Amino acid sequence: MTAAIEADGLTRRFGDFVAVDAVRFTVAPGEIFAFLGPNGAGKTTTIKMLTGLLRPSGGAARVAGFDVVRETAEIRRRIGYMSQLFSLYADLTVDENIRLFAGLYGVAGARLLERRDWVLEMAGLADQRHRLTAELALGWKQRLALGCAVLHEPPILFLDEPTSGVDPGSRRRFWDLIDGLAAGGTTVVVSTHYMEEAEYAHRLALMNRGRLVALDRPAALKRDLRQPLLELRTRDPSRAVEALRGLPGLIEAAMFGRAVHVMVDDEAAALTGIPARLAAAGLAVESLRPTEPSLEDVFVALVRRAGGAVAG
Secondary structure, three states: OOOOEEEEEEEEEEOOEEEEEEEEEEEOOOOEEEEEOOOOOOHHHHHHHHOOOOOOOEEEEEEOOEEOOOOHHHHHOOEEEEOOOOOOOOOOEHHHHHHHHHHHHOOOHHHHHHHHHHHHHHHOOOOOOOOEHHHOOHHHHHHHHHHHHOOOOOOEEEEEOOOOOOOHHHHHHHHHHHHHHHHOOOEEEEEEOOHHHHOOOOEEEEEEOOEEEEEEOHHHHHHOOOOOEEEEEEOOHHHHHHHHOOOOOEEEEEEEOOEEEEEEOOHHHHHHHHHHHHHHOOOOEEEEEEOOOOHHHHHHHHHHHOOOOOOO
16 A cells, blocks of 8 residues: 555535645655644544545545445544544543443454553553543543554554643643554544644644645645744833734734744845834834744645635
8 A cells, every 4th residue: 555545636616615625645654644733624524535434426535445435334444533522421430431432443352452451551540441532631531542543553543633621641642652553553543723732743734724735744835835934022012013014025924922023025135124113112022033934834824825724
């Protein structure tokens, strides 16, 4: 199998609304492939089509070599899936959830015992197996849900915004688990709206308004950003952002930690124009210098170039 996943013009319409518009990409075996995009970009709809949960309106796709329209049963035997809303049963214990999913996936006998012990160890729940799932902290629920999704050791794993609402420390530990699965040969397709998570992907597909607007390694996407970017530091960055609105040549000014990242058409003009605009607003510039773009800067620039995010 040369590709774990192939999509060729994959499209989904809901009436007159085009949720996914002719996307094309391939995912290699063992790759961590991430979809990044604003709400309504088409990330979840794309994953639902690839997992056989939603029938495409047009185009074609193959997962593990099987057609997403004609061979969904074969696909489902070869994938794991973890949705935005955890699929665990809150009124069952940790062990009961594992056994339930093992039954759904046909994992039994000695293999069940082996895989159960692996899930408990991976999730850090070895001493919590008889505890009700409802009583677990969100990070533990997340790791348990991941373990249940890979009980049958699928070659391809789909994760749809799996860390939504989870604290940064738990997100980092979750991604350590994803890295381990990929290192073992599992192909991982994940959607996220967290910029720091997108950095962990081998390749990143940026979606907006149902279209694929960029696809490359995160480092390459940052390197290829064409617009000059400046880092501005001042005592009141939020006021500075407001003061810069309407400045000729300004593409975007946004808070970035305690600084402001300013994307412009002309770097030389901005280095003189920005201090003058802020001085007129009663703000002194502490520093203003060119800076390397973050993935968030790339995201803002590409979404803007693609027509902006969908309102609401």
